[in-house]
Amino acid sequence: MDEPQAPPFVPSAEYLARVKRFDDAVALRKPDRVPVASLAAFFVTRYAGLTNAEAMRDYDRTAEAWKYTTQKLNWDMAPPPFTIFAAPVFQKLGLRTFKWPGQHFGDNLPYQFVEEEYMLADEYDEFLANPSDFVVRKMMPRMATTLQPLGMLPPLHWLSSGYTLFMLGSAVAGAPPFAAMLRQIIEIGEEMNQWNGMQARLGMELAEMGYPMITAAFAEAPFDWMSDMFRGLRGAMLDMYRQPDKLKAAMEIFTDFAIQSALMIAQMSGNPRIFIPLHRGAGGFMSTQQFAEFYWPGLKKLMLALIDAGLTPMPFLEGDYTPRLPFLAELPPGKVLGHFDIVDLDKAKAEIGNIMCFWGNVPASMLVTGTPGQVKDYVKRLIDTFGDTGGLIVDGAVDGVPPDSRPENVEAMTEAVFEYGVY
Amino acid sequence: MSQQLIDAIVEMREEDAQAITQQMLDAGTDPLEVLEACRQAMEIIGQRFESGDCFIPELILAGEMLGQVTEVVKPRLQEQQAGQKKLGTVVIGTVQGDIHDIAKDIVAFMLDINGFAVDDLGVDVPPARFVEAARESGAKVVALSGFLTLAYDPMKDTVSAIKAAGLHDVKVMIGGGQIDAQIQDYTGADAYGRDAMAAVNLAKQWYA
Numbered sequence: 055m056d057e058p059q060a061p062p063f064v065p066s067a068e069y070l071a072r073v074k075r076f077d078d079a080v081a082l083r084k085p086d087r088v089p090v091a092s093l094a095a096f097f098v099t100r101y102a103g104l105t106n107a108e109a110m111r112d113y114d115r116t117a118e119a120w121k122y123t124t125q126k127l128n129w130d131m132a133p134p135p136f137t138i139f140a141a142p143v144f145q146k147l148g149l150r151t152f153k154w155p156g157q158h159f160g161d162n163l164p165y166q167f168v169e170e171e172y173m174l175a176d177e178y179d180e181f182l183a184n185p186s187d188f189v190v191r192k193m194m195p196r197m198a199t200t201l202q203p204l205g206m207l208p209p210l211h212w213l214s215s216g217y218t219l220f221m222l223g224s225a226v227a228g229a230p231p232f233a234a235m236l237r238q239i240i241e242i243g244e245e246m247n248q249w250n251g252m253q254a255r256l257g258m259e260l261a262e263m264g265y266p267m268i269t270a271a272f273a274e275a276p277f278d279w280m281s282d283m284f285r286g287l288r289g290a291m292l293d294m295y296r297q298p299d300k301l302k303a304a305m306e307i308f309t310d311f312a313i314q315s316a317l318m319i320a321q322m323s324g325n326p327r328i329f330i331p332l333h334r335g336a337g338g339f340m341s342t343q344q345f346a347e348f349y350w351p352g353l354k355k356l357m358l359a360l361i362d363a364g365l366t367p368m369p370f371l372e373g374d375y376t377p378r379l380p381f382l383a384e385l386p387p388g389k390v391l392g393h394f395d396i397v398d399l400d401k402a403k404a405e406i407g408n409i410m411c412f413w414g415n416v417p418a419s420m421l422v423t424g425t426p427g428q429v430k431d432y433v434k435r436l437i438d439t440f441g442d443t444g445g446l447i448v449d450g451a452v453d454g455v456p457p458d459s460r461p462e463n464v465e466a467m468t469e470a471v472f473e474y475g476v477y
Numbered sequence: 478m479s480q481q482l483i484d485a486i487v488e489m490r491e492e493d494a495q496a497i498t499q500q501m502l503d504a505g506t507d508p509l510e511v512l513e514a515c516r517q518a519m520e521i522i523g524q525r526f527e528s529g530d531c532f533i534p535e536l537i538l539a540g541e542m543l544g545q546v547t548e549v550v551k552p553r554l555q556e557q558q559a560g561q562k563k564l565g566t567v568v569i570g571t572v573q574g575d576i577h578d579i580a581k582d583i584v585a586f587m588l589d590i591n592g593f594a595v596d597d598l599g600v601d602v603p604p605a606r607f608v609e610a611a612r613e614s615g616a617k618v619v620a621l622s623g624f625l626t627l628a629y630d631p632m633k634d635t636v637s638a639i640k641a642a643g644l645h646d647v648k649v650m651i652g653g654g655q656i657d658a659q660i661q662d663y664t665g666a667d668a669y670g671r672d673a674m675a676a677v678n679l680a681k682q683w684y685a
Contacts, residue, residue, distance in 0.1 A: 159574060160574065163574050163627055164625065166577070166625075168576070169579075287533070287579050288537055291533055291534040292534070292538060295491070295538050296491070338532065338533070338672060339532060339533050340532045340533065341530075341531070341532050344532070344534065372654075373654065417655075417657065417659075418626050418655040419626075419629075419656070419659040419660045419663075420659060422626050422629055423629060424659060451655075452626075452655060453625075453626070456625075456626035456655075457626070457627075458626050458627060458629070458630075459626075
């Protein structure tokens with residue numbers, strides 16, 4: 055028997071008004087009021103009384119918490135819940151690229167990325183000759199202990215005949231460690247289905263409550279992909295000097311990947327906003343010349359491709375982006391939503407005020423240790439600086455609002471747009 | 478030759494730096510002179526870092542070159558290097574619960590090439606370890622690193638633990654992505670710094 059079909063989603067007037075408010079700000083048109091929308095992650099569940107460890111494990115309670123906090127704080131869009139991650143999936147994968155609460159840390163710490171050289175300096179040629187084969191047989195075993203038996207596979211093109219597939223492929227599949235891994239992979243998939251099922255239900259329920267989701271997809275700048283995921287900061291920075299051409303060739307591959315995967319998820323989810331968290335391009339990390347040569351070309355190509363497809367790139371410009379403002383000014387006006395962490399506000403206004411909507415940036419230190427009065431003054435300053443064009447959306451500077459923010463400060467951030475932000 | 482080695486390092490010519498080092502040693506140059514050239518080169522790189530003319534890639538590559546030179550020079554040093562006199566010891570680490578090491582490593586490196594003995598305790602360091610290390614080494618400066626907002630409370634706890642242990646002449650500096658004057662107040666630290674040279678300058682000031 056077929057599953058009963060859910061009735062099609064009919065957006066409420068409230069939902070449509072929120073989308074319009076957000077879209078107007080992005081397009082540098084004045085909405086009715088300054089929108090407030092946060093990329094908050096663990097703050098959302100903490101505010102509803104869950105520890106971070108619980109949020110990563112108890113999917114249903116996380117969904118309830120998400121609805122509670124979104125409605126209570128009355129933000130214009132719901133924060134993306136995919137940022138929480140499912141600890142049981144990490145656990146079953148034996149994922150070495152993260153440490154997480156309830157496993158490696160206390161219950162209220164966030165998960166943290168473990169940066170390693172998952173690809174070594176002398177492995178570029180192997181990777182570039184055959185990226186998929188390298189990732190399956192070399193990198194995955196390093197990234198996840200459960201996937202170590204993938205290292206038993208022969209080069210995958212060896213399996214390109216019925217004879218070798220039948221003899222060699224099946225023999226590897228039957229080897230006890232490999233077979234055990236395959237059984238474990240089925241469990242991982244089933245666990246992930248639970249998590250994704252919750253995410254889909256939650257998205258629909260939030261929409262029915264009148265809250266659009268900020269984003270459903272993320273992409274990375276190609277340099278960050280190589281630096282974060284493959285080579286580590288140290289490795290990637292040395293590659294800029296020792297093997298720049300190979301680094302660029304690898305980044306080319308991941309520029310195409312970033313574009314294609316973002317387009318695919320945007321199409322599947324129907325959500326046009328793509329979150330692009332940036333890491334190594336901030337001021338202080340590399341020179342302007344290095345940024346222009348290594349970092350900016352791939353990121354710009356990615357953002358322009360998304361804009362061409364009618365999507366909205368939302369770079370999270372973590373760190374100090376003041377020195378990079380002239381680059382951001384190259385982008386087409388009204389198409390990009392820049393989430394800022396640290397930046398000189400007046401320079402940002404002068405250099406990109408007519409280019410992109412400013413999103414942010416109530417300092418983390420203020421939200422965690424300051425007072426509601428300080429927060430309101432800061433939001434007022436943001437409105438005074440950016441409000442004239444309508445190109446402003448309010449949020450904290452980093453992590454949306456940090457998980458350990460004082461609730462009254464976050465509430466003050468929201469109240470401030472109602473008090474000072476009506477156009 | 479010394480000047481050539483300095484230029485090669487400062488200009489990030491890694492292969493030249495190795496070749497010139499070898500030539501100097503083959504020509505019978507005192508190994509200490511080679512190391513002195515390295516020290517001068519690092520000083521220039523530190524100044525360029527401070528003035529915004531070089532960045533993390535250069536610090537990392539300079540560190541690599543320094544390591545390469547030291548490796549060939551060391552066997553020839555025998556007894557003669559009695560050990561350079563250090564400006565003082567700095568205990569450094571990323572605070573409890575935080576496993577980010579990039580910024581901490583850069584600060585440690587800059588302190589090292591600027592003449593400090595650095596006691597690097599690594600990441601996820603509990604307050605008691607900082608106290609113990611400061612006590613053992615007699616360090617007058619402790620540097621706390623943290624990338625995330627979760628570092629605020631462990632930094633505060635570490636400052637309190639140092640005070641509670643009676644180490645009243647120990648100064649504490651803090652730094653990291655979300656650290657500012659407000660967090661200096663919150664934690665009770667003596668100072669905060671936005672970058673690695675700020676840490677060096679604070680340490681110099683506190684050891685003056």
